[in-house]
Structure formats: structure tokens, C-alpha cells
Amino acid sequence: MRAMIFAAGRGERMRPLTDLTPKPLLQVGGKPLIVWHLERLAAAGVTDVVINTSWLAEQIPATLGDGSRFGLGIRYLYEGPTPLETGGGMLNALPLLGREPFWLVNGDIFTDFEYASLPRAPDGLAHLVLVDPPAQSTQGDFAVDSNGRLISSGEHRLTYSGIGVYRPELFDDWPLVIGELAPADRQPARFRLAPLLHAAIAKGRISAEHYAGVWIDVGTPERLQALRSSLQG
Numbered sequence: 001m002r003a004m005i006f007a008a009g010r011g012e013r014m015r016p017l018t019d020l021t022p023k024p025l026l027q028v029g030g031k032p033l034i035v036w037h038l039e040r041l042a043a044a045g046v047t048d049v050v051i052n053t054s055w056l057a058e059q060i061p062a063t064l065g066d067g068s069r070f071g072l073g074i075r076y077l078y079e080g081p082t083p084l085e086t087g088g089g090m091l092n093a094l095p096l097l098g099r100e101p102f103w104l105v106n107g108d109i110f111t112d113f114e115y116a117s118l119p120r121a122p123d124g125l126a127h128l129v130l131v132d133p134p135a136q137s138t139q140g141d142f143a144v145d146s147n148g149r150l151i152s153s154g155e156h157r158l159t160y161s162g163i164g165v166y167r168p169e170l171f172d173d174w175p176l177v178i179g180e181l182a183p184a185d186r187q188p189a190r191f192r193l194a195p196l197l198h199a200a201i202a203k204g205r206i207s208a209e210h211y212a213g214v215w216i217d218v219g220t221p222e223r224l225q226a227l228r229s230s231l232q233g
Helices: 031-042 059-063 086-096 174-181 195-203 223-233
Strands: 002-006 048-053 073-078 102-106 110-111 126-129 159-166 206-210 215-217
Touching: 002 031, 002 086, 002 126, 031 048, 031 059, 031 206, 048 059, 048 086, 059 073, 073 086, 073 195, 086 174, 086 195, 110 159, 174 195, 215 223
Parallel strands: 002 048, 002 102, 048 073, 126 206
Antiparallel strands: 102 159, 110 215, 126 159
């Protein structure tokens, strides 16, 4: 099983902590935030991980190495000084991820979610893990219908956790979906994943689950400190 970890963001809201350190390398509970994911992914049976980088990119491979100490093979994909966003970053990584379904994790979250519970292959084009909307963003992103399919609107909206399973086929028609925002002849393309998700949702091709355990968007110094304090307690 292969996985990708998003680690290319600048971490603007986390400044000044991210002026000298990439956000995924900030220490939480005695180790970098991204290491929690690497250890959990390895324990769940992942063998290969692709990590995209941009801001202070050289620090990430210098810290993590080739992944052997985690029981993984890690490959790094530098996106240049400007990250390619979620959609462009994933598209850019597909040659390293192959044509089989893969897991995706945002590198700036903390969770006790058991990755081993994720499906190895979704029924449709993707399977997303949703959580209750956090205090800083209560509107939510999606809802789930009675058949476990993701829908764009609904009474009980949930937040995308940054954890999911994706088929590369989600990107087969990406130029048509994205349109003029990212023409196919501009490589590497820079675009958000959301338009592709909504196009697939409209066809009923994305499933979802609701996770009620520990999940934190470690997006500000205050949330980082609160997480550090909770782990010390």
C-alpha cells in the first residue's frame, strides 16, 4: 500500500514558528508532527510514502531520511517555491504513486485515527474521512447520505479530515473539470482538489465515513500549544 503526505504548505497562520521550520516538522509529544503519521502508516501496512515539499524543503528529507527507520520507503517531490495546491500536488505525485489506490494524509493534522481501518480500494473514485466541524470553522464541508455517499450539501455537514483513499482515475478528466484555471499544457498544474471532488460527488462516486475520535487541525501556535499540553498531561 502506498500513501502520500501533504507537506508543502508555507504555514502562514503558524508564523513565526514556521519562519525557520516547516510546519510538519514542528515538535509534538517529543517528535515531529509528520513522524506520528509515518509511524501509524507503517503500522497499518503502508510500504511506500510520497511527501511533497516546497517551503524549507531541504529540512524534511534531512530530518526523515529514506524512511528506513520507520520501516518505509520515502520519496520526496519538490514542487518549487510555490506549492501546487492539493489537486496539483496530488496530480504531480501520481507517477510516483502508480495506478493503484493510495492513502492521503494532510501533514498538519494530529489524530488517533487507525489508518488500518481505511479501505485498500474505495468503491468509487475516493473515500473520505469526515470529522465534526472544529470550533474555528463550524460550517463544515460535506454531508453523507443514508447510503454512505458524500454529498455537497445537507443538514448535518461535516469537515474533511485530510485523510482519504483516492484512485488515480479521479484525475482522468481534470482539465475539463478545472477548465481555464489550469490548462493541460501548463505543467506542473496548480489547482485545488475541491472541484474534482465536487464533480465526482455529483456522479455519486465518493464514499465517506464519520470519525468521532481525536482529530486536530494544528493550524495556529495556540492550537499547537494546546496539543502539546494535552499530550504532556
